[in-house]
Amino acid sequence: MNLHDWIDELCDVLDVETEVDEGLILDLARAAAKNVQKTSAPITAYLLGVAVGSRDADPEETERLAALAQGLAERWERPAGAPDPDDIDDEVPDDSGVDHTGEDFEEE
Numbered sequence: 001m002n003l004h005d006w007i008d009e010l011c012d013v014l015d016v017e018t019e020v021d022e023g024l025i026l027d028l029a030r031a032a033a034k035n036v037q038k039t040s041a042p043i044t045a046y047l048l049g050v051a052v053g054s055r056d057a058d059p060e061e062t063e064r065l066a067a068l069a070q071g072l073a074e075r076w077e078r079p080a081g082a083p084d085p086d087d088i089d090d091e092v093p094d095d096s097g098v099d100h101t102g103e104d105f106e107e108e
Contacts (some may be wrong), residue, residue, distance in 0.1 A: 019059070028066050031073040044069055 007020050028048060029041035036044075048069055052062050 021059070021062070024063065024066050028070050028073070035073045036046045036075045036078075040073075044073065 003022055010016075011018065011020075025045050025048070029045050032044040033041040048062075048066055051057070051065050054063075055061060056059065057065065
């Protein structure tokens with residue numbers, strides 16, 4: 001079975017009538033996997049599908065949305081494998097020698 005057969009069978013099972021530009025989807029998934037992380041590829045393709053479906057987008061609009069997503073992936077600033085900044089423990093400076101008498105602090 002080749003990719004075209006798979007797409008046809010999947011569309012039948014999901015009861016979807018659409019034309020699929022697999023090259024467009026694969027290019028987008030490849031850019032996301034390379035520039036963000038591997039697991040972002042199927043999520044990116046899925047979200048493109050949601051966007052296309054919610055707009056009942058024609059092929060030109062689909063290409064425009066895919067280009068936006070691919071551009072974001074290609075400009076992504078964190079290389080694949082880099083830790084999420086929210087998961088990095090920042091070093092807290094030792095200010096035990098500083099007198100904080102009379103200072104107001106907000107609790108987080």
